[in-house]
Amino acid sequence: MNGRPKKTCHTQANVSEVPMPQIPHSFQMPTTGRTLLVGFNRALVTELDSFLPAGSLTVVEEADVYRKKGLERARQSLSCVGEVILAPYQQSEACLGPVLAAHARTPFTTVVPGQEYAVAPTALIAERLGLRGAGTTAAGTLSDKLALRRTTTAAGMPGPRFQEVRSLEDVATFVAQTSGQAVLKPANRQASLGVTLIDSVDEVDYAWRELVSAEEPRQVADRPWKHRYIVEERLHGPEFSVEALASDGEMIFVNITQKSVAAGPHPVETGHVVPAPIPEPVSEALLQSMRRLIAAVGYGTGILHAEWIVQDGQPIVIECAGRAPGDNICELINQAYGFSFVQTAWSLLAGDTPQPPGQARQGAAIAFLTSLPGMVTHITGTDTARAVPGVVQVSLSVHEGDVIPSLRSSWLGRQGFVVAVGPHSAAAADAAAAAVSHISITTGDGEASASLTRVVG
Structure with a gap:
């Protein structure tokens, strides 16, 4: 949906809804400048804050989303965030004009999507600014599961x-x-x-x-x-995701994540393990399939996060995102491989030639907490969970008195997570599962449900 931004009355410093200027046809590649993030992503911006200079990040966000999510408050603790441009990008190209106007004032050197709905507009911006990115054709394909299925089928990939x-x-x-x-x-x-x-x-x-x-x-x-x-x-088999950094269509880093999903009609992800503890023939088949996928969609430069089911030994793509993965997978990669996945991606998109590690040095796992729906009456075990060897983070998103909905999506029905590391993937998964077993979330009339599907085995 295209359209001009709505008029609003934001008065905060460095937050603007820029009028739509006439769009120039091209720009020269800038030599100095700043980073543009389309779609505010708190976890992503928090990691960016660890390496980007203060005020160097410009964020494009929908005015409605900025207001509803209270992002003005969220940005106060993030020193890297400078200007915020409130303009439509979700199913819209209306952000392009304001971004080009901002670029004309001080050039951007890197543009990255922070949300799924920002993948296509980010690629368009990168193309117009002469910056590295996915490419508009690839971004459009990755943003639509129908287009992706048609593209991979035409390329001879199984599905x-x-x-x-x-x-x-x-x-x-x-x-x-x-x-x-x-x-x-x-x-x-x-x-x-x-x-x-x-x-x-x-x-x-x-x-x-x-x-x-x-x-x-x-x-x-x-x-x-x-x-x-x-x-x-329906496909049947173990599920994985493949996270990759691509440079001009060639993978320079790749990781395979094993995932678990909830039973029942809604296959919401309940855990991830990095790197996936799987036999070499399976990992090699996934890597070869990922290369075919990148070629089929014509992907350029940036991050890919593809989900697969291995049915009868054959990887079949479920979907592929042209952005950083969610569910704290970036943090799992950081912990397992000993480098910043996001910072390396930023360096790559800025035109550098990073050399990320080829092997993990340890295992990392995340286990999500789920419980019976209803009002939370009691939560116990979080301190015990934090004391489990290997646990690096325990995070709960609910408190007593909150009402938990039934598990429907990543937004609805998960109450928090545990992240753990270990000398290998199975040890990390065991530590996460052990920590989760100590946490009890009681809902309704005193009925308690602890947590989580085991993430390995």
């Missing part, structure tokens, strides 16, 4: 039967004509939002309701959204 759907009847017909097992999901959303597993035609009604009612109001602007939906045959 399930799939179809764009616009109604419940479309879904029911697809399920009836296939094996009866399917996955229904938005083609252009994030965080497992609206993703529902179907095991028979009888479950289509529920899946459709879950799909069309899925919302993330704090994450998106208050304007109409263009939805696209996809249904595809």
Whole structure:
């Protein structure tokens, strides 16, 4: 959706809704300048704050999102954040004009997406500024699961039967004509939002309701959204993600993450282990498939985060994001490999030639806390969890009196996490699982549910 920014009354210093200027046709590559982040991401900006100079980061954010998430308060402790440009970028190119005007005043040398919905506009900005990036074609493909499935199929990569759907009847017909097992999901959303597993035609009604009612109001602007939906045959097998840094289409760093997901109709991620403790033939197959994926979409330079299911020994791509992974995977990579994944990506996009490590030096794991839905009446065990050897972080996002929803997406139903390290991946996963076993979140009438699917084994 294109359109001009709405008029607002922000008075904070360095926060502006810039009027749309006439867009020039090209810019020369700047020799000095600053970093542009499209879409505020608190975890990402916190890491940027450790190496970017004070005031050197310009952030583009939707005015509605900036207000709803209280980002003016969030930025106060982040010295790297300088100017904030409030302009549309979600399903919109309206941010381009204000960004080009800011670039004309003081050139940007690096532009990076901070959110899923910023991938395509970030690539467009990079292209117009002559900066390194994913490329507009690749970014558009990675931002739409239908486009990705069509692209990989055309490239000869294996994949399930799939179809764009616009109604419940479309879904029911697809399920009836296939094996009866399917996955229904938005083609252009994030965080497992609206993703529902179907095991028979009888479950289509529920899946459709879950799909069309899925919302993330704090994450998106208050304007109409263009939805696209996809249904595809169910795949069965262990799940992984591959995080890569690519330079002009060639991988210069790659990591394989093993993940676990919740049981039931909503396959929300409940844990990750870095690097994945898997046999070499499986890891080699994933690496080769990742190279094919990069070539198929025509990806240029930056970060990729691709999710895979290995079915009968064959990796099949589920989706691929052209941005930094969520779920603290960047931190797991930092802990396992002993370098800053984000800082290396920034250096790469700025035109440098970093040389990240090729092997992990230890294992790292994250385990997410889940519990029964209801009002939280009691939380115990966090101090004991922190004392478990190998645990480096215990974080809870709920307090007594909060109401926990049922597990639906990465935004809904997870109550916190534990991060742990160990001499190898299995040891890290064991430490995370041990810590989680000590934490009890009591909801409702005294019924307690501790936490988490074991992340390995």
